[in-house]
Every structure is written in C-alpha cells, then in structure tokens.
Amino acid sequence: MSNPAIGALRQSGSLFALVLDVVRSLPRRPFQTKEFIQQCWFIASVTIVPTALVSIPFGAVIALQLGTLTRQLGAQSFTGAASVLAVIREASPIVTALLIAGAGGSAICADLGSRKIREEIDAMEVLGISPIQRLVVPRVLAAMVVSLLLNGLVSVVGVAGGYFFNVIIQGGTPGAYIASFTALAQLADLWTSEIKAVIFGFIAAVVASYKGLTAGGGPKGVGDAVNQSVVITFMFLFVVNFVASAVYFQVVPQKI
C-alpha cells in the first residue's frame, strides 16, 4: 500500500483525471467570465515585472556569448540572427515557464490550498457547485492566456536587451544586427514559441490546481503543496520543452 512507486502512479493517475475533468468542464455553462478576468489580472500582476527583469539579462547574456563567438569566427553579421533565434526558440519559452510556474503556479496553488484547508472547497461541492468548473477552469485558461502574452513580452524584451548589449556596449553595427534577423529565424519559430508557452501555462496551472485541491494537514500542508507543485511543474516543463523542440525540428523545414 505504502510503496512509493504505487503512490507516484496513483498521483499521476489523479493528475490526469483532473486534466480530463478540466477539459470536460471547459464548454460547460455558465462560463466564469468574472473569475477568468480577475485571474488573468492576478497572474499577470505577479509575473510581468519579474519576467521583464529576468529577460533583459537573459537577452544580454546570449548576445554576449554570441558576440564573442561570431567575432572569432568572422561571422559578425550573423550575431543578430543567432541571438533572435536563441531568444525566440528557447530562451523565451523557458523564461516564461520558470515564471509562470514559479510565480503564477505557486500563487494558484497557495490560493486553492488555503481554500481547501478552510473547507471552502468542500462547502462549494456541498452547495452543488463544481470547484473544477468554478475555480480551476478559469485559472487554467487565465494561465494559458497570460503565458502567451508573457512569451511575447520576453521575446521583445530579450531581443531588445540583446540589441542594446551588442550594438551599444559591444559596438556592433545596428543595421547588420537588425537586417540579419530573418537570416535564420522564420515565422514558424514564433508560432512554435507561442504554442509552447500556451502548453506551459496549461501544465503549470493544472499541476498547481491539483496540488492545491489535494492539500491537507493544515497550513504546513499548503506550504508543502506549493513547494511540490513548483518542483513538479519545472520537471514537466523541461521535458515537454525538449519534446516540443524535437517535434518542431521534424515538422518545420529549416532555413539552413
């Protein structure tokens, strides 16, 4: 009974059951518009500033690495191209994932977890309201929308950071930097990046909701749940990111 492997299997089972429940509750009326908007606002407000602050150095670091490398290879004209590629394809979904899980997911988990231990969730079920439809669905949708927007934000801020670093600090040529943008990157990269971000938002919110709704054992239980939800989401996101990138290279023809 207490075998950890069986415990882990059971947890994954109920996590996927929650995923199914969420998907099934999506079309159910009435849609919780107010809750959805509030959650979008809330998740955005806890993630936007840290995201911007993280993506500036991220873009700069990429530009720094590439700047030196391309100079040694004599391919300075490709600095812009490579840094756009790196930011849009990998850096921005990863930064989005870290922040949506670390800031957004933990907030969702703490919120639902404290409602759970105050028996609010039980009360809601007894009043004939499904907490999944009422609380989880709006949060999942909000996390997806916000990740989409965050991913856009990270891309812009990251590329701008790279430009600033490369052109202003390292003395690169602005024209060359911008002109080479489309040498390697293509529109499909942007789409893929956004799709990844939406998937990440979904995973982060579902895991956080699952951990929150199954929290138990008082305030300490909520703390543990938040901690676990962040760790589990990170692991999921990095695996999913790898799989998504692998699929992308199979599906989308590359420029070079």
Add this chain to the structure above:
Amino acid sequence: MGVEIRVEGLTKRFGSQVIWNDVSLTLPAGEISVMLGPSGTGKSVFLKTLVGLLKPDAGAIWIQDRDLTQMRERDLYEVRKLFGVLFQDGALFGSMNLYDNVAFPLREHTKKSESDIRKIVLEKMDLVGLTGAESKLPGEISGGMRKRAGLARALVLDPEILLIDEPDSGLDPVRTSYINQLFIDLNAQIDATFLIVTHDINSTRTVPDNIGLLYHRHLAMFGPREMLLSSEEPVVRQFLNAQTIGPIGMSEEKDADELASEEGQELPPLPPIPLQLSTSDGTPRRGERPAGDWCRANGITPPPGSFQSQNAGVPGVRHSEPTPTAEAPVA
C-alpha cells in the same frame, strides 16, 4: 418534508487507520438526531461521508431509495441540493462578505431577483443574530460569528436534511441556548431531518429526538433520547454524564491499571432525564414524543426526578431540591 437517511454497515479508513467500522443507523425523517463522541472519533468524517465528500470503504447510505455511495458525480451534485451543511469552522468563502456568502446558494441555484434574495438573506441573518454584520469579511469576525453565518448559508435553500458540525463550540452559553431553541423551531417549521454533532452535554440532553455515540472505532449506541439517557451501558453513561469514572480515558481508552484502580468505586446514580425543549410558540414537531413515552413502552423506570424540568441532570448545575410530588416523602 424531511428525508430519511439509512446507513448500513458503513466503514471508513484512512490508509490503514480505521476511523469507524460497520456503522448502521437510521436518521428518521423530520427528526433531530445528535451524534456524540470523544474528540477524534470521526464525527466530522461521518458527516462528510453522508454528503459524499468522502467515499466510505464499505457500506451503503440510502437516501430516497438511492445509494449515495454508488452515485455518479452528476447525480451526487443533484442529491446534495437536499442538504444544508454547516462545517466545523463555518467554511465561509474568504473572498466574499457575509451577505454574498449567504446569498451565494440563492444566486447559484435559483432565478430569484436581487430584491427577493436580499429579503431572504436579511431574514436568515436576523435568524442567527447577525444583522448589521453583512458587509464584514469572514476574516474579520469571531469564530462564533463565522459559525452562525455558516448556519445562515446552510439554511438559505430550505434544505430537507441539515448536517451541523458543532454549532455550539465557540459560542457563549446564552447563544448556545438560542441556537438550540432555533433548531427546535426550525425543525417544526421546515420539517427537515437534522443531524447535529456536538460536545455540549446540556444540548444533547434536551434538544434531540435521537442520540448516537461514536466510540472506539464503532457506533456504541444509537436510539431515542430517553433510551440513551436511561442507559446503564458504561461508555454511554460516562459520556452523557461527563464523568471520569468509566472506560473512556484522556487518551480515548483507559489502560488496565487505571481500570483496575477504579474497580469497586461507586458509580454516581443516573441523573434525572430532563424535559425535551419544545418550540417557542408551542406548536408540536413531527418527531416529538410525549415525555416518558419510550421508557413506559419499554418497561424502563426512568431515574427519579425525571421529566420535571429542562435543566435536570446537567453536570455542574445543582438542580433544585426535588419537589414533594416528584419523590415519595421519606418514610
């Protein structure tokens, strides 16, 4: 009309920990029942199992000829509309003020206009003595107030079955008496089936039609009030009279040494059975029985002085000297 709940062979475990085993009882339609038990014996778990929030490991719960333990999620949500539940800590929605909390079930399940809702909400808030606190948030009020607000929310849809977890913990004695009177009056008014979990011996002795006692992972006894109050069964007797002499110890069960040292100690006589609380306007309730009816029907002689007053036999309250008519004059 009130709905009967029939529980058969119910067993609940958490992992390997058995909470209670093979609990069978019938909560008669429209009657008030009280569930007692030492702390941690699973009374709250029992209530949650009755509304389908926890799945039992064995047994059945029959409500309107359907087994609640076998229902699908959607039917469960349907059946829950029969219930009003007050959780142990009130379980108010922390992000809404008291007014919105009480209005919540009405807004979700009825198509009433806001002005109708307002009327009902204010009426229920008044019933539990919370007029004027409508705009407070649950975090800003006392535990007793949260309880009463939770009760108002449980009442707002006129439920057929009311499950109430410790209405009197966190309430002062005066409010406890008011709440007890409120239960009796409500029961006469809406004719719902009540199950109240409480630790308050005074309420237990005067409010319910039936009493149950959970002890040591099973249902020790369930039956009419007079049956338990006149019972000589050691656990029931100890609990209903709040005594230290008996099988229940500080840590649920006494060890052999403690029991042996109590050997031969004289048990105090059973206190008299008090009169049951009646409705404030005197209208009879459906579950009400004439005082002493059960004792007569079963050939039990109630303890001397029974059915004289409502606070007879309250532990710690010295009841008045027996009136000459109550006992034969000393020869």
